[in-house]
Amino acid sequence: xxxxxxxxxxxERCEFQNWYPSFRKCSLKSEMILLSxxxxxxxxxxxxxxFLPDPPNDKKINYSSKFDIDSSDQDExxxxxxxxxxxxxxxxxxExExENENEEEEEFDRKxxxxxxxxEKIEKAIEKFGSxxxxxxxxxxxxxxxxxxxGDLKCILPxxxxxxxxxxxxxxxxxxxxxxxxxxxxKNRPEKFYLILRKFYPLIISQEFRxxxxxxxxxxxxxxxxxxYFTYLEKKKEHFFELIKKFWNEKIKGKxxxxxxxxxxxxxxxxxxxxxxxxxxxxxxxxxxFDWDELNEIDLKNNQENKIQFRLTPKDKPIKPNLSxxxxxxxxxxxxxxxxxxxxxxDLIKKGKFDVKDEDQDKNExExExENKNExExKNExExENExExENExExExExExExENKxENKNExENENESENExENENExExExENESENExVKK
Numbered sequence: 001x002x003x004x005x006x007x008x009x010x011x012e013r014c015e016f017q018n019w020y021p022s023f024r025k026c027s028l029k030s031e032m033i034l035l036s037x038x039x040x041x042x043x044x045x046x047x048x049x050x051f052l053p054d055p056p057n058d059k060k061i062n063y064s065s066k067f068d069i070d071s072s073d074q075d076e077x078x079x080x081x082x083x084x085x086x087x088x089x090x091x092x093x094x095e096x097e098x099e100n101e102n103e104e105e106e107e108f109d110r111k112x113x114x115x116x117x118x119x120e121k122i123e124k125a126i127e128k129f130g131s132x133x134x135x136x137x138x139x140x141x142x143x144x145x146x147x148x149x150x151g152d153l154k155c156i157l158p159x160x161x162x163x164x165x166x167x168x169x170x171x172x173x174x175x176x177x178x179x180x181x182x183x184x185x186x187k188n189r190p191e192k193f194y195l196i197l198r199k200f201y202p203l204i205i206s207q208e209f210r211x212x213x214x215x216x217x218x219x220x221x222x223x224x225x226x227x228x229y230f231t232y233l234e235k236k237k238e239h240f241f242e243l244i245k246k247f248w249n250e251k252i253k254g255k256x257x258x259x260x261x262x263x264x265x266x267x268x269x270x271x272x273x274x275x276x277x278x279x280x281x282x283x284x285x286x287x288x289x290f291d292w293d294e295l296n297e298i299d300l301k302n303n304q305e306n307k308i309q310f311r312l313t314p315k316d317k318p319i320k321p322n323l324s325x326x327x328x329x330x331x332x333x334x335x336x337x338x339x340x341x342x343x344x345x346x347d348l349i350k351k352g353k354f355d356v357k358d359e360d361q362d363k364n365e366x367e368x369e370x371e372n373k374n375e376x377e378x379k380n381e382x383e384x385e386n387e388x389e390x391e392n393e394x395e396x397e398x399e400x401e402x403e404x405e406n407k408x409e410n411k412n413e414x415e416n417e418n419e420s421e422n423e424x425e426n427e428n429e430x431e432x433e434x435e436n437e438s439e440n441e442x443v444k445k
Contacts, residue, residue: 004296005183006282010258014278015137016196019256026251027275029199031125031132039115040193043165044175048110052162056116122158122197129199134161137190138178138280141168154200161195173284181282206230207267208276209244210288212295216259218248220298221310222288224264229315240267241310247273289313 012018017032042053126132133140133153144167145151148160155161165171175193179185208224221244223233233240244265252263252275260281266274279285283292289311290298298309 004260004282004292005181006260006280008179008182008184008186010260011179011182011280012190013256013258014261014280015190015194016135016277017137017192017194019278022255023251023275026247026273028201029129031121031128031197033118033121033125033195033197035118035193035195036115038113039118040175042113042115043171045111050163050166051110052159052166053113053115053119056114056119118195119158122161122195125197126156126158129197131156131200132161132197133200134165135196135198136165136171136174137194137196139168139170139174141165141171143170144168161197165195181280181284203266204269206233209240209265209267210279211244211248211263211265212281212287212290213248213261213263214259214281216253216256218245218253219308220290220295221308222290223312224288226288226313229313231315233312237310237312239271241308243267243271243273244310245308251275 016030020027020030020032131154134155135141140153141164142153144164145153147163147167148154153164155164176189178190179187205225206223206228210222210224211218212220212222221241244267247265256263256278258281262279262281262285264276264279266276268274287295290309
């Protein structure tokens with residue numbers, strides 16, 4: 001079953017800057033920063049791997065927070081990593097300049113970006129909230145958690161924000177593909193892009209839920225973390241169910257604008273509900289413990305039964321993988337292990353070359369190539385056999401035709417012989433008749 005296909009208006013209503021002002025009171029504290037086209041160009045620049053914008057006014061990048069934040073928030077390896085990036089970049093740049101000063105497309109001859117105004121607003125937001133987690137119009141860079149030393153989206157420096165945005169495919173989707181699933185598509189991207197900085201809270205992942213609405217009716221609820229079973233949720237299921245229904249009825253129903261939408265919520269220990277986000281009602285949004293075909297069917301039944309399905313991750317059934325965990329670290333980086341030094345890894349990350357393979361991988365690839373080769377040879381042999389069979393069949397057909405022709409010739413010859421014999425007999429009869437006539441004439445005389 002295909003669809004659902006949202007309209008462009010439904011997609012636009014899910015942009016943070018469009019819904020947040022109306023739902024500010026029941027959502028998390030946030031700051032919105034309008035982004036320049038140059039900043040979008042920086043995010044889209046994938047020719048030179050991972051790199052940070054130049055610091056404003058040629059000041060040195062601050063790797064330790066200048067704000068009043070617990071030192072435990074800092075990660076020494078992370079700081080060393082970025083210092084290493086800068087050192088390696090300067091070193092490589094000098095080497096490249098010596099080798100070939102005229103190379104225009106080399107990594108270190110890239111365009112240098114600097115965003116003093118944006119960085120100032122980022123610093124003010126961090127100073128206001130203490131720590132933030134970033135997102136853009138629709139998506140948060142959940143697939144780039146591996147870029148952050150804390151293993152989550154908690155950011156305490158502008159460089160933290162730049163790195164997770166730059167390393168995220170979800171953000172690239174926001175930039176160029178947000179309208180791809182629309183019924184009638186007239187645009188590829190929004191008119192304006194925003195960086196959203198939300199106050200970071202250590203949310204308990206088991207208390208996040210995703211709610212599905214069609215025709216402005218709530219009909220399905222799923223636990224957000226679909227990779228873990230939590231025993232206590234079973235006991236609280238009915239209680240949470242009633243809380244969610246009440247929140248939807250009082251805060252969201254009839255107030256969002258779209259009839260079809262998805263929203264994410266968080267329930268605190270004190271049973272207070274916060275609205276986290278609105279999502280597009282389309283296959284671009286992960287259905288978690290449901291699947292989209294099933295959601296469409298449930299929606300059709302909902303008109304008659306008026307039942308809301310509420311699902312928690314089951315204990316005794318296969319658990320779906322957590323997509324954010326899958327995409328947290330690139331597969332090839334996992335393969336690095338201890339095979340390369342930090343400086344080598346930094347160099348590879350900057351160049352975007354994640355091409356390291358282990359022995360087992362090489363062996364598997366060779367075996368696969370061998371199998372493919374054998375299959376190809378078998379296929380060629382089979383084709384040859386088929387061709388030979390076809391040729392044999394043609395030969396047989398020719399022989400049959402030849403036999404038919406020979407039979408036909410023999411038949412014709414026989415017929416000719418019979419005709420010639422008949423002609424002779426006729427001639428003999430005529431001659432006899434002539435003789436008889438002549439004899440009769442003689443007798444008469």
